[in-house]
Amino acid sequence: MAVATPRPRRAAASHRRPGTIPLSRGAAVALLVLGALITVLPFYFMFVFATHTRGEIFNLPPPVWFGDNLGQNYGSLLERTPFWRNLWNSFYLAAMTTVTTLFFCSLAGFGFAMYNFRFREPLFGVVLATLLIPNALNIVPFALIMQAFGWIDTPRALWVPGMASAFGIFLMRQYIGSAIPRELVEAARIDGATEFGIYRRVILPLCGPALATLGLVTFINSWNNFLGPLIIFRSAQTFTAPLALRSMQGLVNTDWGALMCGVALTVVPLLVIFFFASRQLIEGLTSGALKG
Amino acid sequence: MRAGTSAATPRLSLGARWNNFQRRYAPYIFISPFFILFAVFGLFPIVFSLYLSFHEWQPAAGLGSMEFVGWRNFTDNLTDPTFWQSLRNTAVIALESGIPQHLIAIPLAFAIHMGLRRVQGLVTALYFLPYITSVVAISVIFVTIFSWQYGVLNVLLTGLRNLPLIGGLFPAEKINWLGNREFLQPAVASVVVWRYVGWNVVLYLSGLQAIPRDLYEAASVDGATTWQQFRHITLPLLRPIMFVAVTLTLIGNLQLFEEPYIIAGDSGGIGNMALTTVMYMYRTYNFYSDAGLAAAMSWLLFILIGGLTFVNNRVFGRGRLSGSD
Numbered sequence: 001m002a003v004a005t006p007r008p009r010r011a012a013a014s015h016r017r018p019g020t021i022p023l024s025r026g027a028a029v030a031l032l033v034l035g036a037l038i039t040v041l042p043f044y045f046m047f048v049f050a051t052h053t054r055g056e057i058f059n060l061p062p063p064v065w066f067g068d069n070l071g072q073n074y075g076s077l078l079e080r081t082p083f084w085r086n087l088w089n090s091f092y093l094a095a096m097t098t099v100t101t102l103f104f105c106s107l108a109g110f111g112f113a114m115y116n117f118r119f120r121e122p123l124f125g126v127v128l129a130t131l132l133i134p135n136a137l138n139i140v141p142f143a144l145i146m147q148a149f150g151w152i153d154t155p156r157a158l159w160v161p162g163m164a165s166a167f168g169i170f171l172m173r174q175y176i177g178s179a180i181p182r183e184l185v186e187a188a189r190i191d192g193a194t195e196f197g198i199y200r201r202v203i204l205p206l207c208g209p210a211l212a213t214l215g216l217v218t219f220i221n222s223w224n225n226f227l228g229p230l231i232i233f234r235s236a237q238t239f240t241a242p243l244a245l246r247s248m249q250g251l252v253n254t255d256w257g258a259l260m261c262g263v264a265l266t267v268v269p270l271l272v273i274f275f276f277a278s279r280q281l282i283e284g285l286t287s288g289a290l291k292g
Numbered sequence: 293m294r295a296g297t298s299a300a301t302p303r304l305s306l307g308a309r310w311n312n313f314q315r316r317y318a319p320y321i322f323i324s325p326f327f328i329l330f331a332v333f334g335l336f337p338i339v340f341s342l343y344l345s346f347h348e349w350q351p352a353a354g355l356g357s358m359e360f361v362g363w364r365n366f367t368d369n370l371t372d373p374t375f376w377q378s379l380r381n382t383a384v385i386a387l388e389s390g391i392p393q394h395l396i397a398i399p400l401a402f403a404i405h406m407g408l409r410r411v412q413g414l415v416t417a418l419y420f421l422p423y424i425t426s427v428v429a430i431s432v433i434f435v436t437i438f439s440w441q442y443g444v445l446n447v448l449l450t451g452l453r454n455l456p457l458i459g460g461l462f463p464a465e466k467i468n469w470l471g472n473r474e475f476l477q478p479a480v481a482s483v484v485v486w487r488y489v490g491w492n493v494v495l496y497l498s499g500l501q502a503i504p505r506d507l508y509e510a511a512s513v514d515g516a517t518t519w520q521q522f523r524h525i526t527l528p529l530l531r532p533i534m535f536v537a538v539t540l541t542l543i544g545n546l547q548l549f550e551e552p553y554i555i556a557g558d559s560g561g562i563g564n565m566a567l568t569t570v571m572y573m574y575r576t577y578n579f580y581s582d583a584g585l586a587a588a589m590s591w592l593l594f595i596l597i598g599g600l601t602f603v604n605n606r607v608f609g610r611g612r613l614s615g616s617d
Contacts, residue, residue: 141337
């Protein structure tokens with residue numbers, strides 16, 4: 001670790017910590033490894049348990065290596081719940097939320113970043129202020145309104161209100177304001193583009209990275225949402241994956257093998273996304289909190 | 293909308309007028325979807341819930357059955373021992389999960405920042421993983437891990453108990469994590485800690501990266517040890533980030549719902565020990581069908597969250613949470 005790499009930036013980086021002594025570094029590494037183990041172990045057990053029968057999961061000692069009951073668990077899972085249907089519902093909900101959020105937030109971000117108009121700052125302040133309203137305040141009226149609209153048990157009850165988010169507008173405004181020069185917009189105007197045309201042909205194609213980040217964040221939040229679907233969806237056919245898991249978790253006779261199989265199916269898409277885009281995701285999720 | 297706008301510029305051609313018109317109103321149209329959605333699904337519900345909190349109403353009986361009851365929903369909540377217990381549970385779980393979260397995250401972030409330049413991204417990602425994973429899925433896994441007779445955790449503790457020298461630190465008997473009044477809250481809290489440590493690590497890490505390097509160089513030239521550097525440079529300069537992180541934890545923890553709901557069940561677990569206020573509110577609305585009472589409860593919780601955030605702001609933060617300018 002102490003070997004300086006030929007690149008000058010690296011050398012500067014290691015030079016700036018002359019106070020670090022090997023012992024404290026060893027302790028730090030040990031601490032980090034232990035923490036990482038604690039972080040990862042529950043995921044490991046999730047996959048291990050998914051391949052065991054209920055009896056084996058609650059055995060002494062519990063299984064620490066994969067068993068051969070995955071097929072059975074999978075069969076039992078599909079017997080108890082329309083799980084692929086539930087996964088599809090989750091996907092549909094997340095996809096609708098994501099696509100609409102990307103459109104409306106980039107449009108609003110463009111509006112806030114590139115135009116000077118009356119009440120721009122106060123309106124943006126309102127957008128930010130909505131971030132501070134606790135969700136808890138909204139639970140009861142949300143349920144009542146959806147009841148009144150007749151939207152109970154339909155996915156639009158969740159994706160329509162989620163079409164534009166304050167966080168998304170904030171993110172897009174920051175990005176468009178800092179990454180896209182105003183001259184580009186002026187030039188397009190001189191060329192006779194309409195304002196929406198400028199958004200469509202100039203802004204949108206340049207927003208790739210921010211759209212990717214916002215899309216990932218929105219998709220994952222929607223996929224993991226529990227309280228919203230819990231209020232809206234009433235039948236096994238309309239359940240999202242987390243609700244299906246919850247419904248399988250009975251008081252007495254839970255088939256833990258099948259349940260774990262369902263848990264794994266719910267989590268694997270997230271792990272795949274995370275594997276390919278963890279950096280973008282982390283930056284996206286925290287940028288709201290940090291630069292905000 | 294405003295005919296005067298176009299009439300005031302009669303010399304311009306129709307096309308130019310259209311251009312002016314759309315240029316002027318385009319931004320308002322572009323930002324309007326959010327405000328329309330917020331009005332319908334954010335502002336109106338909140339106003340409605342305030343109205344509702346002063347009424348007695350069984351939603352199934354229709355709007356006509358709404359009856360004004362003044363402050364009664366609020367006084368009913370404030371004299372309901374279960375409401376107070378839910379508040380106490382929320383506060384205890386919030387503290388038991390909130391404090392360790394930060395006490396673990398700050399040193400971890402410091403260790404990653406100081407020690408692991410090359411694998412920093414990987415390690416950070418690893419710690420962040422729980423945050424993006426479905427709470428329901430994770431809580432289900434922890435239910436099996438916490439299982440009394442056969443759970444992995446108790447087996448591990450028994451194993452550690454048998455170690456020489458440090459074995460005495462670990463409990464002699466298996467702990468009934470989810471079936472014991474004393475251990476249910478710490479069990480729920482530990483899942484919350486597990487889930488949010490990585491999030492806070494990332495927050496603190498970006499705070500650390502913003503601290504100018506020459507400060508450390510100057511300090512080490514003056515002979516400061518790593519600990520002194522941490523104590524006198526890192527901690528004070530981390531304060532703004534700490535404020536943001538603590539505020540987010542505060543707001544999140546006071547609205548805890550999913551973890552206790554899955555781990556302890558909608559009953560709130562043994563002795564209602566894991567019944568948080570949001571869970572109780574959900575129960576009041578969903579099972580007791582008392583919308584007014586539930587709405588009043590949400591306002592009481594809101595006042596509490598707002599009050600604590602304000603106190604936190606005064607004591608801890610110098611700036612505002614969303615100082616966009």
